[in-house]
Amino acid sequence: MIRLVDICKSYRVSRRGAGLGSAVKSLFGRRYDLVRALDCVSFEVGDGEMIGYIGPNGAGKSSTVKVMSGILTPDSGECIVNGRVPWKERAAHVRDIGVVFGQRSQLWWDVPVGDSFDLIRDIYSVKRADYRQILDRLISRLDLGELMRTPARQLSLGQRMRCEIAASLLHRPKILFLDEPTIGLDAPSKLAVREFIRSLNRLEGVTVILTTHDMQDIEALTDRVILIGKGRILLDGPIERLTAAGGDKKIDELVADMYRAFEI
């Protein structure tokens, strides 16, 4: 169970023009703008739900995920994940969650994937017998067999993403945050990743929060969509609310229309 109430977070962003002249000027006096990354964000996610969290670049998706995963401390507001405040009881909290940052790897570049997994087992102190069992299942379901002895730098993007997802599940989290898990993948890899996420949610009841720009991910996986723009929640409801209004328009066009309508 995840509950966010009026979470706000702002950043100071320094503004300066391009060029050497303004660079020198900024050495002396600098103008800061306050950017409200999250502006009273509230929502609730029940156990076992699968949520699509969408919005344009810079809307606050990643910031929200970082607050929920305990990386960021918000300026104000309340956030409870499984009965804990993430940034206060960080160590206990993160045992319950898995995080996949699509654009950032947690695997060691130069060593075989299996070694990275073993290190993650040590970080989470997963019992050896449990670990063997969890790993075997992940290997067969994500088809990782041959990849385990390959250094991460020699994996294709699709192979790497499958390993990233496995790496985030080794400690059997109850909640999984996926930040753009299908970015840059080819069609078969995308389908494989989607299929795996679906079964993870349906069969094992893992709560999944998925942020993505790929509307097909959303269509294929989620029942409920939350739309954020300029740090504010604009829409929260079943995906049919989106598709029903647009007639036979493609979902990408619908979302683009919606971004325009909300001026985000």
Added chain:
Amino acid sequence: MRLYIKFLLMHLKSAMEYKASFALTVLGQFMTSFSAFLGIYFMFGRFGAVGDYSFEETLICYAAVLFAYSAAECFFRGFDAFESVISNGEFDRAMVRPRPVMLLVLCSRAEFARFGRLMQAVVIFAYAIPASDIGWTADRIFTLIMMCAGGTALFAGLFIVRASVCFFTVEGLEFMNIFTDGGRELGTYPLDIYGQPVLRFYTYVIPLACVQYYPLSYITARTGRFWYALLPLAGFVFLVPCFALWRIGVRHYKSTGS
């Protein structure tokens, strides 16, 4: 601790993937600091003495500081290179692990190539300790070990301060190098030769003199006060405010866009 060793093994495995590069960096590191050694050598060739310190005494001082700096760099590299740990998202990853963040940052880097420098410090010790006309009693050997240990803690503390500053700004970090690299360079010679203001600064603000000048004057029998030999403990005490600053920094962490 067990986890730290596991991490070290992983770093070692990574480094082994590029054997030639690893060997060359070690050699390069050795050569760089060897030139500093030559610098001292020629200086003494010219002037005979610096202050009232003999060549061998200066060498011991130099080797102790070099040892401390290299050891700190070997093991606390994660803090020294903290900008990159933040900017490539490793720190975000550390925050979602159920372990103390500081331990994970400590584990995030290990520079085995710095062993070149560490080795050099050992080589200089091997030459200077017998060559000097110091009578090596047990308390003096103890003092020398204290210098190395306290110095390592001191430089580690400086690296942590430098990393903590990264939470607030990524600019102006070069400023911190005055204390880290600068401390190492100044530490080549006993600090009292730079005059009282420098000595005071490096006693009360950054206790570099406590791991260097004061215990050295005990070793070289310039003072009989045994408590001078215990002053390197200040290097460990220095870690306390560094930890405090770090904690404040983590709370201010802003992360980077993804």
